[in-house]
Amino acid sequence: MTREPNSNETNEPAEAIAAMSHGPAATPAGLATLLGFAAILLWSTLATLTALKGPAIPPFQTTAITFAVGGLLLLAIALARGRAAALLPPPAAFALAIYGLFAYHALYFAALRLAPPAEANLVASLWALLTVLFSGLLPGGRLGLHHVGGALLGLAAAAILVTGADAGSIASGGGRTLGLALALACAFVWASYSVLSRLVAATPSESLALPCLVTAGLALALAPSPRAWFALSLLGIGPVGAAFMLWDIGMKQGRIAVLGVLAYASPVISTLMLVALGLAEPSLRLAIACGLMTAAAVVVLRRA
Secondary structure, three states: OOOOOOHHHHHHHHHHHHHHHOOOOOOOHHHHHHHHHHHHHHHOOHHHHHHHHOOOOOHHHHHHHHHHHHHHHHHHHHHHOOOHHHHOOOHHHHHHHHHHHHHHHHHHHHHHHHOOHHHHHHHHOHHHHHHHHHHOOOOOOOOOHHHHHHHHHHHHHHHHHHHHHOOOOOOOHHHHHHHHHHHHHHHHHHHHHHHHHHHHOOOOHHHHHHHHHHHHHHHHHHOOOHHHHHHHHHHHHHHHHHHHHHHHHHHHHOOHHHHHHHOOHHHHHHHHHHHHOOOOOOOHHHHHHHHHHHHHHHHHHHHO
């Protein structure tokens, strides 16, 4: 006697395949917690690796580079696992990730510039306590006294550690107050992001690749000043962009000797621009150089 399969049975394989390619990979709670702790262990290397990279790279440039590397890593992992479809997050999850990743680091760097690093780090570390407290607000969340007690003990340990590490650092009153306020906002951002992530649990973790790359772009945009960005953009468009193609055409199809002479116009024009912008002082030497360059151009172009 045969039994007709019901609709649920016939759809199970298709649903499983869809879940593997689009949804998050199923992970037992214990293993997921262990993986989360692994993230904490990785974060514990942050100070050491930051010290090893040296002070030459500014904070936002560091953020841009590291998030670009991290985003590319997540992208590679997703592609290697055949989960390319999981890379595109829904709008809500994408906005939440940008809020958590970018806002946290922007506030953190601002706090460190204004407040003593030890104090700012201590206030920012409140995200761990806030995460515990916020978890009780989730649907079905249970928060016991042992959770709160453990979080407070951890905060005490962090306080002892960081205040002993930089107790002599003193900042001005107004800047210090603002810096600590930013550090508190930083803690709130990361805690709320972390807890709210549970509400978008259906979004695959691989989809963090895109927010990481966007965060890298935003951090890179904040790295230099607007004036510097303007100059960098013109550099990319002109002398480090179109100029190479134009020079290539000139060398391949133009008169090389003429271009060789005219090339001496570059330092002269460069100096004139610096003088015009108030970045250099005019001088008799500059006037003589301009005259000689003009004469050279006239001679070469008349015989060309």
